[in-house]
Amino acid sequence: MADTKAGFIALIGEPNAGKSTLLNRMVGAKVSIVTHKVQTTRARIRGVAMEGQSQLVFVDTPGLFRPRRRLDRAMVAAAWGGAADAEIVVLLVEAHRGLTEGVEAIIEALEERISPNQKVALALNKIDRVKSEVLLGLTEKLNARYPFVETFMISAEKGHGVDTLRGWLAENLPDGPWLYPEDQIADLPMRMIAAEMTREKLTLRLHQELPYQLTVETTNWEERKDGSARIDQLIYVIRDGHKGIVLGNKGETIKGVSQSARQELEEFLGRRVHLFLQVKVRPNWLEESERYSEMGLDFKDGNS
Numbered sequence: 001m002a003d004t005k006a007g008f009i010a011l012i013g014e015p016n017a018g019k020s021t022l023l024n025r026m027v028g029a030k031v032s033i034v035t036h037k038v039q040t041t042r043a044r045i046r047g048v049a050m051e052g053q054s055q056l057v058f059v060d061t062p063g064l065f066r067p068r069r070r071l072d073r074a075m076v077a078a079a080w081g082g083a084a085d086a087e088i089v090v091l092l093v094e095a096h097r098g099l100t101e102g103v104e105a106i107i108e109a110l111e112e113r114i115s116p117n118q119k120v121a122l123a124l125n126k127i128d129r130v131k132s133e134v135l136l137g138l139t140e141k142l143n144a145r146y147p148f149v150e151t152f153m154i155s156a157e158k159g160h161g162v163d164t165l166r167g168w169l170a171e172n173l174p175d176g177p178w179l180y181p182e183d184q185i186a187d188l189p190m191r192m193i194a195a196e197m198t199r200e201k202l203t204l205r206l207h208q209e210l211p212y213q214l215t216v217e218t219t220n221w222e223e224r225k226d227g228s229a230r231i232d233q234l235i236y237v238i239r240d241g242h243k244g245i246v247l248g249n250k251g252e253t254i255k256g257v258s259q260s261a262r263q264e265l266e267e268f269l270g271r272r273v274h275l276f277l278q279v280k281v282r283p284n285w286l287e288e289s290e291r292y293s294e295m296g297l298d299f300k301d302g303n304s
């Protein structure tokens with residue numbers, strides 16, 4: 001077809017800005033996990049949306065922040081890598097927080113990293129949380145700081161302004177053939193999506209630093225004759241004490257996590273799932289390259 005368009009659109013921003021929420025809304029399915037906590041997304045996650053003759057390949061990225069650990073550095077590198085590959089970069093800024101130090105740092109980095117053939121748009125997100133009067137001032141302030149090609153005011157969660165953004169993105173992608181089959185919505189192995197679903201439930205239930213000190217891997221996936229799937233997953237934690245907390249009193253916590261992850265997996269797959277979770281203490285997993293490749297990250301990116 002002659003008049004098709006396609007390309008990559010990277011969603012970048014501070015942790016918690018709403019990037020994954022926006023990706024899921026654009027795609028119309030939950031392919032990237034979402035929590036109220038910062039640093040939920042750890043690797044690049046691609047989701048595909050169609051708009052007329054355009055194919056929009058959204059790239060959800062980890063939030064950009066000042067990294068401390070190897071994992072943090074690998075996450076931030078993955079985010080900038082996503083931006084580097086994109087035709088269009090959308091910077092999400094939380095409307096109720098405005099031009100924070102974190103956003104300022106991202107803009108400074110953008111000035112160095114963006115090439116002239118890339119377009120950078122601004123999306124003020126969470127507009128449902130502010131009075132509309134503040135939006136104009138914020139738009140002016142941010143555009144004085146960086147020459148965004150366009151500014152959008154959206155609520156990724158409620159859906160306000162998202163159609164306008166999608167339409168503009170579709171128009172502004174380069175001409176070219178589609179990059180994925182028309183019916184594909186995600187570009188992530190199913191075993192990884194499944195591990196992420198469990199990690200989401202763990203992150204929602206566990207407090208303080210614990211969600212940042214564990215990782216989940218799918219170790220086995222078995223299709224059964226009755227149409228159901230048996231999925232085995234390992235949760236790596238760094239301390240004995242953490243294992244106890246993840247299991248919870250009489251195994252209550254892990255049971256709750258397993259139930260809600262299983263329900264979501266069943267919805268996603270449209271069939272029955274038997275989910276088996278095991279917790280393993282591995283004090284050094286944050287320094288093991290295999291854990292990074294399982295997450296879709298480059299271990300070397302974490303070198304300081």
Ligand SMILES: Nc1nc2c(ncn2[C@@H]2O[C@H](COP(=O)(O)OP(=O)(O)OP(=O)(O)O)[C@@H](O)[C@H]2O)c(=O)[nH]1
Nearest residue numbers: 015016017018019020021039040041063155156157
């Ligand atoms: N009120 C409101 N909340 C939103 C909106 N968009 C996202 N959120 C909430 O903001 C929180 C963070 O959303 P995420 O999509 O996980 O944010 P993220 O940018 O992917 O975060 P990281 O992966 O940690 O970088 C969640 O609690 C969302 O429900 C919005 O438009 N309005």
Ligand SMILES: [Mg+2]
Nearest residue numbers: 019020040041
């Ligand atoms: Mg995210």
